[in-house]
Amino acid sequence: MASAEHSRRDLRLMHQAAQLYYLDELGQARIAERLSVSRPTVSRLLADARRLGIVRITVHDPGAVAVAAHPERVAEVLGLKQVWLAPFGNGEIATLAEPVGSALRASGPTPGDVLLVSSGRTVYELSRSVLPALPGVNLVPMVGGVAEPEPWHQTNEIVRSLAERVGARPHFLFAQAMPSKAMRATLDEDPEFRRVTDLWQRATVALLGVGAPPTSRSSISTSIPMEAAGLQTAVGDICLNFFDQLGGEAVFPGSDRMVRISTDQLRAIPSTIAVAVGANKVGSIIAGARAGLFNRLVTDIHTAELILATV
Numbered sequence: 001m002a003s004a005e006h007s008r009r010d011l012r013l014m015h016q017a018a019q020l021y022y023l024d025e026l027g028q029a030r031i032a033e034r035l036s037v038s039r040p041t042v043s044r045l046l047a048d049a050r051r052l053g054i055v056r057i058t059v060h061d062p063g064a065v066a067v068a069a070h071p072e073r074v075a076e077v078l079g080l081k082q083v084w085l086a087p088f089g090n091g092e093i094a095t096l097a098e099p100v101g102s103a104l105r106a107s108g109p110t111p112g113d114v115l116l117v118s119s120g121r122t123v124y125e126l127s128r129s130v131l132p133a134l135p136g137v138n139l140v141p142m143v144g145g146v147a148e149p150e151p152w153h154q155t156n157e158i159v160r161s162l163a164e165r166v167g168a169r170p171h172f173l174f175a176q177a178m179p180s181k182a183m184r185a186t187l188d189e190d191p192e193f194r195r196v197t198d199l200w201q202r203a204t205v206a207l208l209g210v211g212a213p214p215t216s217r218s219s220i221s222t223s224i225p226m227e228a229a230g231l232q233t234a235v236g237d238i239c240l241n242f243f244d245q246l247g248g249e250a251v252f253p254g255s256d257r258m259v260r261i262s263t264d265q266l267r268a269i270p271s272t273i274a275v276a277v278g279a280n281k282v283g284s285i286i287a288g289a290r291a292g293l294f295n296r297l298v299t300d301i302h303t304a305e306l307i308l309a310t311v
Contacts, residue, residue, distance in 0.1 A: 011054070011094065013037070017045040018055045052092050074304045077311045078289040078297065082106065086277075086300040093122055093277070097129035099298045100207075100275055104132055107205045107271035107296075111136025114202045115168070116261065117159050118142050118239045120209025121219070122275050124152035127162035134166040140199045142206065142239045144175035144259030145221065153177075153221050171196050175259045177240060178223035184257040200261050203269050208294055210276035210284050211237040228252035236284025238266065238274070238293045245283065247291030267292050274298070282306045 016035060020026045021042075026034070028042045035042070049055045071083040084099035109115050115137050117123060139162055141155030151157050156172045163170035173196050175187055187193045214220060214231045221240065224231065230250040234242040240260045242250035249263065266272060274294035276285050285307060288294060299307075 010048075011052075014045050014049040014052065014054050017042055018049040021046055022055060052095065071304075074297070074299075074307060077308060078286065080289060080297055081295045083296070083304070084298045085304050086298075093125040094129065095300060096122075096275060096277065096298055097126060097131060100126055100273070101130075101132045103273045103296060103298050104134070104205070104207070107273065109134060109137045109205045112138070113204045114138045114140055114199050116140050116142045116200065116203045116206040116269070117155060117162060118206070118208045119145055119153050119155045119158065119221075120211060121152040122277075123207060123209040124158050124161075126207075126275065127158045127165070129165075131162070131166055134168040137166075137168040138171060138199065139163045139168045140171045140196060140203070141173045142200070142208075142261040144173055144177045144179070146174055147176045148221060150219055152219070171199065173197070173259070176223065177221050177260070178254050178258050181257060184259075187259070200265050201268075205271045206266070206269050206273065206294075208238050208266075208272060208274045210274050210281055210288055210294075211242075212278075212280045212284055214242065216280055223254070223258070225253055235287050236281070238288055241266070241293065243287055243291050243293075245287055247287045247289075247293075263291070263293060266294070271296060277303045279303070279306055282310055286311060 013035060017031055020031045020034060021028070028039050031042045032039045071085050075081065075083040084103050086095040086099050115134065117139055139159045141159050143155055145153045145155050148154050159170045159172065162168070173193070175193060179187060213235050214224065214226060214237070220226070230252045231242060233244055234250040235245050236243060240258055241263050244250055272294040273296045274285070274288065275298045277300045282303065285297065285299070
């Protein structure tokens, strides 16, 4: 996994090696001495820096107008309160840990507060990364998913992993993403289920993944009926709330019994931090922002450039 493969120390060494090589024009032998590593390690660091986007070599058409990706500009065009950008990255989730940490610190959850967590590969990877300590904060899943085969669709696993890393208090939701009608009625009467879902009303912060268009995904919740017409035209989802290009709700068979936070509940949370990168997420990010499903965004500079070129 990207977050496990590259620690913050690795990324720092990549940046230092790239700066010494490309800006200070030192040879690899000198860089190895400076960083107290071997010369082959320097070569690997430079190659990884290119691959991750820490070093980006571009050839500009002198007749073209460049689009500057500033956080304030991205926030303005999307109607968001704040945006954080990873200064490099080619969709590598490991590069987002630091700006996500900044976003969480700015949102300021304190002991006793409720921080909601979504499902999805991005949030799953972040739950295994280095993030700020959140002692005494209640971590609560926003969707069901105990029967899913992949761990990134199991919010209980994401909550458990994140709580272990940041010192928070985990709460678990023992429910499928789309239970049967009989089970859904039983869940609504279950005291433990209601205790957890009632915490959604108390949340001050939410950490959200933004899903790509359903038809483009290689992995999606097994509960989702992909043949449904509404999902064929959906451009993305947040917490299994699927939406079209204009941010309108995509309805499908069984959507009324999904175990998920509602869009109205999402909009009521003071700080909703969406995390998404990649060209395939650009339309999803724009539509989700139009729908008001999040008010803050963490992405990388390449995705931000694409957003500004699209809006």
